[in-house]
Amino acid sequence: MEDRIMTFMHQIPAGAPMDILLTEMNIRSYSDQTVGPECVRKLLQAAMAASSAGDQRPWHFVVVGDRETRERMADTHPFAHTLLQAPLAILVCGDPTLQKHPGFWVQDCAAAMENILIEARSLGLGTVWLRIYPIEGRVQNFRKLLDLPHHVVPFAVTPVGYPAEKSEPKCRYDESRVHFDRW
Ligand SMILES: Cc1cc2nc3c(=O)[nH]c(=O)nc-3n(C[C@H](O)[C@H](O)[C@H](O)COP(=O)(O)O)c2cc1C
Numbered sequence: 548m549e550d551r552i553m554t555f556m557h558q559i560p561a562g563a564p565m566d567i568l569l570t571e572m573n574i575r576s577y578s579d580q581t582v583g584p585e586c587v588r589k590l591l592q593a594a595m596a597a598s599s600a601g602d603q604r605p606w607h608f609v610v611v612g613d614r615e616t617r618e619r620m621a622d623t624h625p626f627a628h629t630l631l632q633a634p635l636a637i638l639v640c641g642d643p644t645l646q647k648h649p650g651f652w653v654q655d656c657a658a659a660m661e662n663i664l665i666e667a668r669s670l671g672l673g674t675v676w677l678r679i680y681p682i683e684g685r686v687q688n689f690r691k692l693l694d695l696p697h698h699v700v701p702f703a704v705t706p707v708g709y710p711a712e713k714s715e716p717k718c719r720y721d722e723s724r725v726h727f728d729r730w
Pocket of ligand 1: 571572626675676677678
């Protein structure tokens, strides 16, 4: 099995979806080009197409274009200066009251976030996953800043914009992390 998989991997040329996955997902400098509403719609559609436990989709999304709000968001997050460069940001929130299987909202929101990042790349947009949950201070700050209901948890935020940096595809495949049949 192992030999077959390795041979298989070396033979297949990277197709379009793999090219997108290997392209740099973490963009930390953006041009001032605006992002159209149709792109935002596609990103949200991709997010909501994510798999979720029991198909409960326990998420909400806050699209933030307002610069003043992004400035205040950046003030509350040590890595969030990129929120000011890009023309907008998308905050992924979890709603634990919507879940059927307790505790899985985190994985559901991570899947939604990853779909945004991948769809953004396919549209030529840049993003970078900025963590909020489970850092309690950040959760409280974002909840307050964006008037989120008390039961809604700000999970992670990403700037969305056209990259000002060029990047080469990266391969992070690491054979030492792969195990066949048992560890
Ligand atoms: C759960 C999670 C949290 C992350 N949080 C941050 C963050 O707060 N700030 C940031 O700049 N990047 C964040 N990232 C992006 C990672 O730092 C990035 O994937 C990794 O450092 C590789 O970066 P590179 O592609 O630029 O080399 C996060 C990624 C994940 C999956």
